[in-house]
Amino acid sequence: MSASSNFGGQCPRPFLQESLFPSDGGFVTGRFCMPISQLQPNLTCCLPCPLTDWVYSDGFESRTEIANWVNVVALLFSAYLLLSFVILPVKYTHRHYLSVCLTLGVVFSELAFIIPLASKPEQCFNEITPNDMKSNGSCAISGAFLLFGGFAMVVWIFLRALALHLQICWEVAMGTRSFYGMLAFGWGIPVIGLALTLSLTGVSFRFGDVCHINHKDALQDFWGPLLAFAALALVLQFITIGYCVQVYIKSLFDDKQTTNSSSQPPTYNGSMRTVTARQTYRRVKRVVELQWRGASIVLVLIAEVVFFAVVFVSMDNATQVNAGLLTKAESWLTCLAITGGDKNKCLPRAKGLVKTEGVVLAVLIVLGLSGFWCLMFFGRWSMAQGWAEFFRTKLFRKSEFVSADARRLSNDPRTYEMLGGAGPQLNIKTPDRALTSPRTREFDAVDTKQDYYNSTRSYITPVTSFSQPRPPTQHKDWDPRATHAGPMTTKEFDLKISQLPD
Incomplete structure (x- = not known):
């Protein structure tokens, strides 16, 4: 950690003279x-x-790699979730495009922490200058993934909260237009935000081996829109929860009889247009039972984003070199100059300058837990059943075709093969005793047919058989006088009609 005396110049150790280093990189x-x-x-x-x-x-620095490995495990969970959404039927996954897109946003943020594990980037351009996205490719890729993933995650959280709010509070069904509109909004806003952030602010190595957004205009370009979408999602979620609580309380005091349980004929007050509080409660309860996973993950991920934003913004503001920071850090800098760069003796004086090590590690690890939350709330036990069924039917499925030779060698007379063409025919015997009904044996003597034993038997077509066309039967008109029945009056006819069942 000690600097070379060639670059120390006139500065006390461990400080290095800035004029000895070029300003054309990093x-x-x-x-x-x-x-x-x-x-x-x-x-x-x-x-x-x-x-x-x-x-x-x-x-x-080595402890910050814990967050990287946490993201590796979270990426495996996210990959399992996405593969389940793609391969398994809907009955096992209950997939929805809002869940799929939110999981994809989480995957982008996880990749930002995994790339440095493979590339092992150099954080510094020279002895006093950190690398940025222009001087280090790994920095550019990891920073872009982190910004895009974070922005996409927050935007899709907002869209989930909006969809749930419209469905519960306003009974708005999300159709095809909503599908394409949300896709365009959910991916278009992160792309625009990433382009503006990289062009106006940029990313560099701030702490750890993952590049984070720079300080210049970061609040206007990235943190402001990010926290705005998170706040809107949180407000919509609280309004939806408040509406559900209100509907539940009103249902407790609703004594009106609903249309489903009413036995009286429907009137205007009891028609289908009239929706009581108890009916609304049943509808809202059904929607909440189906959507509680999405509502829960919205609250959890918003808490993560707000925690990360608050910690990082405060750290960013605390490390900006200005007159106030130099005044606050004077005792710490003096200690470093006096001890010749022994940082362990001066660490107690630096505690008030930056966030504690535990907070920094916590915010990095918590950000990597997004994949675990997605699996917890979007994953289902039925997915395991779906994968078991998939491997059983796709990989271990037996052949549906059986060899004809194997069938010919069978001694079971009940077996048969549906093959045409040449080949030895099987001598299949039918049961010795044919099952015939007594009614069939009554008609026995006109048509002769040959059975399997080459014996003949006669068959008489029944008179009431309609298996072949017959000429129309001549019916005589009915004479009521032949039955000695008297004529029916109009009152008697009306009485008979009124006695018929509805």
Whole structure:
């Protein structure tokens, strides 16, 4: 950690003289430098890169890799969820495009932490300058994935909260137009936000081996819109929850008889247009039973995003070099100069400058838990049954065709093969005793047919048989006088009609 004396110049150890380093590469704004006019006019000294090595204890960088490995496991869970959505039938997964798109947004943010594990990027461009997206490819990719994934995750959280609010509170069914509109909005806004953020603000190594957004205009370009969508989603979620509570309370005091249980004829007050509080409660209860997973993950992920945003913004503001920060860090910087760069002796004086190590590690790990939450709320036990059925039917399915030779060798007379053409015919015997009904045996003597035993038997077509066309039968007109029946009066006819069942 000690700097080379060639670059120390006139600065006390461990500081390095800024004028000895070029300013044509890396994130120059990210240097931690301060003017020291007491030693020499226009002398600016900088702490060596990375800054986290001086404000946190030894091994902090290696401990930040815990968040990277947490994201590796979370990515496996997300991949399992997405494969289940794609391959398994809907009856096992109950997939919805809102769930699929939200999971994809989480996957992008997970990839931002996994890429550095493979690339092992160099955080510093030179001894005092951190790398940024222009000087390091891994920084550009990881930062872009993190910004896009975070933006997409928050936007799809907002769309889930909006869809649930419209469905419960306003009874609006999401159709085809809503589907395409939400797809365009849910992916278009993150793309626009990423383009503006990278072009106006950029990303660089701030802490850890994942690139984060820079300080310049970050609040207007990224954190402001992100927190705005999160706040809207939270407000919609609370309004929906409040509406459900209101409907539940009104149903407790609703004594009206609903149309489903009413035995009286429907009137205007009791028609289908009249919806009582108890009916509304049943409808809302049904929707909540189906959508409680989506409502829960909205609240959990919003809490994660707000936690990450608050911690990172406060850290970003605390590390910006200005007169106030130099005044606040004077005792710590003096300690480093006096001890010759022994940071362990000066760490107690740096605690008030940055967030504690536990908070930084917590925010990185919590952000990686998004994949676990997706599996917990979107995953179902029926998915395991679906995969078992998939492997059983697709991979271990037996052949549906049986060899004709095997059938010919069978001694079971009940077996048969549906094959045409040449080949030895089977001598299949029928049961010795044919089952005939007594009614059939009554008609026995006209048509002769040959049975399987080459014996003949006669068959008489019944008179009431309609298996072949017959000429129309001549019916005589009915004479009521032949039955000695008297004529029926109109009153008697009306009485008979009134006695018929409805």
